[in-house]
Amino acid sequence: MTSALMGNYGRPELEFDHGIGSYLYTPAGDRYLDFTMGIAVNCLGHCHPDLVRALNHQASKLWHTSNLYRIPQSEMLARKLANNSFADQVFFCNSGTEAVECGFKLIRRYHYDKGQSQRNRIIAMTESFHGRTIAAINASANPVHCEGFLAGDCGFDQAKFGDLESLKQVIGDNTAGIILEPIQGEGGIRVAEKEYLREVRRLCNEHDLVLMFDEVQCGMARSGSLYAYEQLGVEPDLLASAKGLGGGFPVGACLAKENFSQSMGPGTHGSTFGGNPLAMAVANEVFDLITAPAFTEHLNQQAIYIRAALHRLCEQYPRQIEGVTGIGLMIGLSCVINNGDLIDALQRNRLLAVKAGANTIRLLPPLNVSRDEVNSALDTLSDVLSKW
């Protein structure tokens, strides 16, 4: 019988019944070590007891009221995000692509408010990923994501990621802003160079362009700092956050400096579900856990350890894998063999990983992964590669 689900995800075979920490269990009870974590979402693993407690506590009190009324939990989380980042103000939504969308609107509205509504074009990078809304696919212009969905260019231009000359050529009189991922996720775990980012920032200052970072995937401590830009030395004007933000509960946020967020006056933008008490209760708990100093230290120790071990595997198996990319626990393993084949083999050995870019696999353990779990994943990898 045909499925009642649309076919956009293909038809995966594997299903899971429950999860504990770094592990997922099938209905038959088979255990998988999960280094996908819902694509960098479950930053504290599955069913972290503190998150379950926060969710249950809020669930028995109040789920949703809409933004017709004050939501103290959202004010609290916005304050925490602002106090720990470049930003002054925050807008909450329910997904990464909505956070990006809010940023796109802010970029245009900022120039509109200055009486420059003709400045409405936004530059995005090649191999970028910003989600699946009409605006987001126009931004990235990935032909696979765009086919059959376009009507004009929606006001987006593309520059080559990491290439300043390409960017300078695309900047024009009507350019309003730039969006980029400091570490490209779907594009293959590619870290932007500090020099490049510094120059992008300088160009934005020079031309009064709004700079938005999309940290939907690399943010929320995945890179080893709350946001990756901290380590790359350049602050944006706007930042899109989601994925790890809710630890598995859907929530997104657009962070902004005040001179940009002031363009979002009453009535300009909104979301029915955005910042609802349930999402905020969980996200506040996630934030407190992942920003504890001991947590970050543990995360970075695991990152150093697994990266060193992966480099050794690259030396040991040069015909199979050829490089380790990313920072922190946002790990890319560039393959010589086909990445999909490697992922399938790992899955048969009960280790879950996910594809990225042309021929990379992503290893995205929970940020509280233990040394034993890291060693177990490394053993599986080594075992699989040695038999290739």
Ligand SMILES: *Cc1c(COP(=O)(O)O)cnc(C)c1O
């Ligand atoms: C996943 C992702 C998005 C889209 O997030 P959704 O929650 O799927 O809408 C946007 N940008 C980046 C960098 C992502 O990794």
